[in-house]
Amino acid sequence: MPVFIVNATTSGIMAKNPYMSRYSMTATQVTVPLAQYAYKSGMRNMYVIFMDYGPGIDSGQTFENTFTAAGGKVLGEIRVPVAAEDFSAYLQRMKDAHPDGVYIFLNASGSGTAFLKQAKAAGFDKAGIKIFCSGDLLTEQVLPAIGDAAIGVISTMNYSGAHDSKMNRDFVKAFEAQSGGLPPTFGGVGVYDAFTAMYKVLAAQKGPIDPDKTMELVKQLKFESPRGPIAIDPDTRDIVQNVYIRRTELKGGQLVNTEIDTYPMVKDPSEHP
Numbered sequence: 543m544p545v546f547i548v549n550a551t552t553s554g555i556m557a558k559n560p561y562m563s564r565y566s567m568t569a570t571q572v573t574v575p576l577a578q579y580a581y582k583s584g585m586r587n588m589y590v591i592f593m594d595y596g597p598g599i600d601s602g603q604t605f606e607n608t609f610t611a612a613g614g615k616v617l618g619e620i621r622v623p624v625a626a627e628d629f630s631a632y633l634q635r636m637k638d639a640h641p642d643g644v645y646i647f648l649n650a651s652g653s654g655t656a657f658l659k660q661a662k663a664a665g666f667d668k669a670g671i672k673i674f675c676s677g678d679l680l681t682e683q684v685l686p687a688i689g690d691a692a693i694g695v696i697s698t699m700n701y702s703g704a705h706d707s708k709m710n711r712d713f714v715k716a717f718e719a720q721s722g723g724l725p726p727t728f729g730g731v732g733v734y735d736a737f738t739a740m741y742k743v744l745a746a747q748k749g750p751i752d753p754d755k756t757m758e759l760v761k762q763l764k765f766e767s768p769r770g771p772i773a774i775d776p777d778t779r780d781i782v783q784n785v786y787i788r789r790t791e792l793k794g795g796q797l798v799n800t801e802i803d804t805y806p807m808v809k810d811p812s813e814h815p
Contacts, residue, residue, distance in 0.1 A: 544756045546739060548732040552596045553812040556779050561753060563760045563779040565736040565772075566728070567700045568810045569600040569647075572676065575785045575805040576645070576698035577608035580674055583696075585643045587615050588674075589636040592647035594621040601647040601676055604811075609645075617641050622648075629657050633664045636671075643672035646679070654679035655688050662691040672696065677799070680790055682725040685797040692790040692797055700783050701728040701769040702799040713768035726768075735767045739774075771807065778813050 547556075547564040556562040580588065588609055592602030598621075606616045617639045620632050636644055644666070648654040654675070661673060677699025685692055703714055703725050713734065717726040726734075743759040744751060761776035770784040787803035 544753055544760070546736040548736045549729060551600075553600060553810055560779075561757060563739070563757070563774055564781050565739065566732040567781065567783070567785075568812065569597045569676070570604045570812045571780075571783075571808055571810045572698045572700060572785050573601045573604040573647075574608050574811045575808060576674055576676075576696075576787065577605045578612060578805075579696075579698075579787045579803055580643060580645070581609055581612040581614050585609075585614060585672065585674075587617050587639075587641045587643075589617050589620075589639055589641040589644045590646075591620040591622060591632060591636070591644065593624050593626075593649065593653070595624055597649075598624075598647045600812075602645070605645045605647075622653075624649075624653075626653055627656050629660050630664070633661055633666070637664060637666065637669060640669075641671060643674055646673065646675045648675075648679055655684060658688055658691040658695065667694065674698075677702075677788060678728065680788075680799060681727040681729075682799070683727055685790070685799075688797075690792075693792055695790045696802075697788050697790065697799065699728055699786060699788060699799070700781075701731045702786055702788050702801055703727075704798045704800055705769060705786070706801070707768070707770070709766060710768040728769075731767065731769050735769075735772060738765060738767070739763055773807070775809055775813075778810065780810050780813065782807050782809050784808070 545562045551569045553568045590602050592598040673695045675697050677697040680697050682703040743756050746759050764773040773782045775782050785805040785808045786801045788799035789802050791800050
């Protein structure tokens, strides 16, 4: 039974599942470009904080390894429980270390919003400490709740609602018409692209649907998405896609994730070292 993944981000989960393909991303796929960008943008000393579970560990350790390989220094690492909501002690520890920046991986369950608000209250911006994070913390649906604490944060993701293409503008308009005004996020794009992939491989078979033929067709997929060009890596059945560096800005009274750099057609670095 072919399975099209639209959310899970842990690397390597398809190695023993030959009927799976992925349309979301992996944590390492979006983290390596962010660590490279952090160093390129002038960061030399970073503090790293992440949730102590699979994707958090993948992201945190990938950021550390990539940043130090580029020549940077990690001043400290903090692993926090998934349910953590009070970050005051962690924030003080990081602030006392005087880093150029902080990398955080906290999912969008509410912890990320709390962290950014508490970091602003602790004066991270006034201390000149730049915040870098995984983009799932700053989805278009969560930004209004974060408010001004999101402004200036640098994030990495495979999609931004502000992506400048006609296809994306049409997608955003159609999505909001169906959702009652809620903007699409990376999750919505993943589902949209998975359905696009399904239609393509079903139409190509022109009759009875064969699981093995389906997966062979999946390995050949390349098409344009609202996020940009995507393809399926035939060796791993993982998605190959642009990774965008975004800066959250206030434009026209609305918070948006503006794309400021692009790393084109990135494969999962953990599977392609």
